[in-house]
Every structure is written in structure tokens, then in C-alpha cells.
Amino acid sequence: MYRASGPEEFKPVGETEFINGIAAQSASGLYGPTKVCAGIVGTVDLLLGNRVEPVLESHLAAGGDRFRGVRPTIVWHESKEVLPADNVPNVLSRPEAMAAVRSISKFGLSLDLWAFFTQLDEVAQVCRDNPDLTVVVNHAGGPLGIGPYADRREDVFVEWRKKLEIVSRCENAVIKLGGLAMRYGGFAFNELPEPPSSDVLVENWKRYFDVCIELFGPQRCMFESNFPVDRGMCSYQVLWNAFKKLTRQFSETERQCLFSGTAARVYRLAD
Incomplete structure (x- = not known):
């Protein structure tokens, strides 16, 4: 449910918008007492560096008071037998990612890895x-x-x-x-x-x-x-x-x- 258009870095916000809609339906009580999606963890590109902040603001706005944290893609291994995908190696050690992580912390969000x-x-x-x-x-x-x-x-x-x-x-x-x-x-x-x-x-x-x-x-x-x-x-x-x-x-x-x-x-x- 990523956004189909707009800047690439903001497309994952569509997922938060979609999930928050499900959460709102659940919170209505019409589907039972369980509060589905009471907490939302979205994603961002850590290589945006400080430019991740407007994306985080959009996630927070889209998720209302349910947005709790981010889970970026950082998994990597040199062996294609382990991970065939061409993920970026050593993301967490890159200066841009370090800056993005500091922004995540500043916003009071958690970081899933x-x-x-x-x-x-x-x-x-x-x-x-x-x-x-x-x-x-x-x-x-x-x-x-x-x-x-x-x-x-x-x-x-x-x-x-x-x-x-x-x-x-x-x-x-x-x-x-x-x-x-x-x-x-x-x-x-x-x-x-x-x-x-x-x-x-x-x-x-x-x-x-x-x-x-x-x-x-x-x-x-x-x-x-x-x-x-x-x-x-x-x-x-x-x-x-x-x-x-x-x-x-x-x-x-x-x-x-x-x-x-x-x-x-x-x-x-x-x-």
C-alpha cells in the first residue's frame, strides 16, 4: 500500500495511512473489542540522512497518535546463498544512516532492526x-x-x-x-x-x-x-x-x- 506517486522517499507513508485506516475501523468497536494496529511501525530510507525528518513528520501525521517507530531495511550478507537481494552493505556504519538514526531518536521513535x-x-x-x-x-x-x-x-x-x-x-x-x-x-x-x-x-x-x-x-x-x-x-x-x-x-x-x-x-x- 505504498503511495503510487509522489517523491520516492514519501511512498512508504502510504502504508502508514492504510494501516491507520484499519486501526480506526477496529477502534470503532464494530468489529469486537480487540484494538488492531494500536501501534504502527513504518519504514524509512536511512540513507536520506537528515532529509528523513520530513518523512518522519508525514508518518506521524498519517498515523495519528499510533505511529511508534521505524523498521528500515538494513539486513545484508555477502553470500548470495544467504541473501540473494542486492541490499546495501553496512548501512548502519554510513554517515547518512547515522544522521537519520539521530533524527529518529530526536522524534522519540523506536528503531527496529x-x-x-x-x-x-x-x-x-x-x-x-x-x-x-x-x-x-x-x-x-x-x-x-x-x-x-x-x-x-x-x-x-x-x-x-x-x-x-x-x-x-x-x-x-x-x-x-x-x-x-x-x-x-x-x-x-x-x-x-x-x-x-x-x-x-x-x-x-x-x-x-x-x-x-x-x-x-x-x-x-x-x-x-x-x-x-x-x-x-x-x-x-x-x-x-x-x-x-x-x-x-x-x-x-x-x-x-x-x-x-x-x-x-x-x-x-x-x-
Whole structure:
């Protein structure tokens, strides 16, 4: 639902306009009590530098009081087996992106970042350079299990954990627990003769989520469904059942943080 015309940098604002329309319908109460799209995270091109500010203003105007943050495209890997798309490398280290991130912080918005574990050093630097900015690390910090990493799961786990620990030292960083059903993790549940059960997900993912919760604490972790993308490997119900099983050892207060509280705080959602 990007805008079909107008300046290129403003086209993503059309998405916010569309989503805010859905939110308004939901808020009417005619479709039930659930407040769909109560918080909106849009996107911008970080390479606009300071010129990102009028785009952010347009997002805020289009989203009303629901616009909460941005999730730009920064994911990159040198191997085409990992990421076939021709994304710009090392975006976060570029001066224009640094200026854009400072603007995002100035506007009081959050910054969602999907990055592979190989990019976590850059993510940590963004957190250190912008201590007043809430940085949301997506998809458990992007561990990889395909391409050059297909037969290196243990090596990747050790390196991923080491880099994620550095990010976790930044108090303004929070992490989303999910995204491991994408092909990048290399778990290949889609190749099984039957769809995986929640127990299969727990068996394969538990140590990753345990590390995230250990490093960040429940107050800086939130579960994510990542649907419809995850649908290629598992069902929505099975995924959330796995999350419930993964957190049986935590207290009611800690689980409340993991399943709703952290997200409500980070994205400033009303109870």
C-alpha cells in the first residue's frame, strides 16, 4: 500500500495511512473489542540522512497518535546463498544512516532492526551512539544456518551468543524472540514429512531463546509471531504453544513481560 506517486522517499507513508485506516475501523468497536494496529511501525530510507525528518513528520501525521517507530531495511550478507537481494552493505556504519538514526531518536521513535548475527557489532554501535533511542533487535539477533553456515551450527551459536552479549550490555536494547522459522535459521521444518509439533520447535529453539532471556532479562524480551512469513514452516497455534512451553519455568510476572508487557512498554501501547 505504498503511495503510487509522489517523491520516492514519501511512498512508504502510504502504508502508514492504510494501516491507520484499519486501526480506526477496529477502534470503532464494530468489529469486537480487540484494538488492531494500536501501534504502527513504518519504514524509512536511512540513507536520506537528515532529509528523513520530513518523512518522519508525514508518518506521524498519517498515523495519528499510533505511529511508534521505524523498521528500515538494513539486513545484508555477502553470500548470495544467504541473501540473494542486492541490499546495501553496512548501512548502519554510513554517515547518512547515522544522521537519520539521530533524527529518529530526536522524534522519540523506536528503531527496529532486522540484522543477521554477522551485523550485530554495528547494531551495538548504534545502541551506544544513541543511548536515548530504544533499539529493538528483531528475530533473536539473526543466527544463520544456511549457505556457508549450513554445517557450522555450533560455531555460529558460540559467535552469535558472544555478539548478542555485547548488544545486551546496552540498556536501550530490547530483543524480539522469534523469526527462527524463516529459512535463514536452517532448521528446514518445511522439509519434514509432516509439519512440526510445538515440541519439535522447543527441542530446536530452546537454547536460543534461553540465551536471549538470560542476557536481556524478561523485561527486555518480547515474543513475536513473524507471521505470515513463519507459515512456511509451522502453524500459528503450534508456534505460540511452543512459546508457552519454552517459558514454563518463569514466574507469572516474567511471562507477562515476555508475552505482552515488554511490547506494551516499548511501543507505548495502552492497557
